[in-house]
Amino acid sequence: MVTTRESNTSSGDRRVRRTHAALASALIQLVEEQDLSRISVADVAEHAGVSRSTFYDHYRDVHELAEAACTAMIDDLIGSLPAPGPHSADPVRDATQSLEAFFASLAEHAGLYRALLGPQGSARLVDHIRRRIAAAVYDLVRQAAAGGDLLERGGSPVDIPHDVPAVFTAGALIGVAADWLQRGCPLPPAEMAALTWPLFSALYRLDVDALLR
C-alpha cells in the first residue's frame, strides 16, 4: 500500500524515478500527437510500460502529471535565467537575453507547452506557472529596487502592493507566450524578446538611457 504522497522531488527510490521518468516521457510523446483532453490515464500508462494502478499511486490524473512534468522544466528555466546582480554592467542586454532564453525554452518543448497553456490545456498548471513567475518577478523587482536600477514610481515612494505588478507582469508574459505558441511560434525567440522588452521596460519605468549612460 502506498502511504505517502509527498511528491518527493527526485525521490530516493530508483523505481519511483524510473516510473516518473517513463510517465513524463510518455505524456510528452503523446501530447505531440493528440489533444491533451483525448489522452487517458490508460494511454499514458500503456506507453510508459506501467500499470494504470501504478499511475494513480503517483498522480491523481493526467493534469497532475503534466503539471509535474512542466514544473520541473519551468523551474529549470527560471533558475537558469541570468539573474541581474546588484549592478549589472548592461542590465538591458541581460533582460533581453533572459526573455530570449525564456521564449527559446518554450519553443524547445513547444508541443507540451502549447498543449498545457492552450485552450484545452490545464488551468491548474497555468495558475501554478503564473504564481511561480509572479514570485520570480516580485523578487527581481525587489532586487532591482534595492540596487537602484528601478526608478521609483512617479518620484514617490512605492505605495502599490508589490504583488499586483508582479501578477500583472506574470499574466502578461503568459498571455504573450500562450498566443505565440498557439500561432506556431511564427517569430524567432530573439524577435519575441525584442518585441516584449519595451513593454516590460515601460511597465517598470526603467530609464533605459540612464542605465546605458
Place this chain on the structure above:
Amino acid sequence: MVTTRESNTSSGDRRVRRTHAALASALIQLVEEQDLSRISVADVAEHAGVSRSTFYDHYRDVHELAEAACTAMIDDLIGSLPAPGPHSADPVRDATQSLEAFFASLAEHAGLYRALLGPQGSARLVDHIRRRIAAAVYDLVRQAAAGGDLLERGGSPVDIPHDVPAVFTAGALIGVAADWLQRGCPLPPAEMAALTWPLFSALYRLDVDALLR
C-alpha cells in the same frame, strides 16, 4: 434527433431558451457551493430539472456550458464599458471608471468567475476571454492612436505588431483578475482600478500630465 449545433444566441424556440437558462442558472448555483471539477453533468441536469440526455443535446460538457454562461456576461461587460470617444474630456477618468466597472462586474459574479479563472477552472474559457479582451484592447489602442491620445513609442512610428501589446495587456488583466478573485476580492473594485491604472498607463506611455493639462 438534434441536427444542428450552431450555438444560436437567444434561439427562437422557447424550449431551448428555457433549458439554456435553467442549465446556466443551475451551474451558477452549484459553482458557488462546490468545486467545478466536482460538478457532474448529471448534477447540473438534475438541478435544472432537465434530462442528462438533453444536456448533451446542447453542450459537450460542463466546461462548454460554463463557457457559454460566462461569454454572455463578458460580452455584456465589454459592451457596457464607456468606450473612449476620439477625444474624451477626461480620458484618465474614463479609463479608471472602465477598470472599476470591470472589477465590479467580476465581484458581482465572483463565484462563477473564480471557478472559471482559478486553478480548477476552464483553460478553454480563459483562452476565449483573453482573445476577446485582446481584440477589445487592440481596437481601443487603434482608436486612441488615431485620436492622438496615445503617444508614439519613443517618438518613432509604431513598428511593433499591434497584437503583441494587446495580448500582453489582456494576459496582464486576466492575471490580476484571477489573483484578486482567488484571494476573495480583499480590495474594493475602485481600489483595484486605482492600483492597476498606473500600470496600463505606463504600458502605453500615456502622458497623464499632458492629457490633464
Place this chain on the structure above:
DNA sequence: TACGTTTTCCTACACATGTAGGGTAATCTT
C-alpha cells in the same frame, strides 16, 4: 386547428475514472 418540425426524454451501451485491498518483487537499510 392541423400539420410538419424540433426538442425533450428514455433506454442502452462502450468506455474512462478513481478507489480499495492484497500478493509479489524490487529496493533500501543494517
Place this chain on the structure above:
DNA sequence: AAGATTACCCTACATGTGTAGGAAAACGTA
C-alpha cells in the same frame, strides 16, 4: 546477506462520460 520497507501490479467495483436510436410531447406555422 537478511530483514524490513515499499513500489508495482492485479482484480474488482461504483460512478461518470459521451454517443446512439427512437417514442412522446411541445413548438412554430399555415
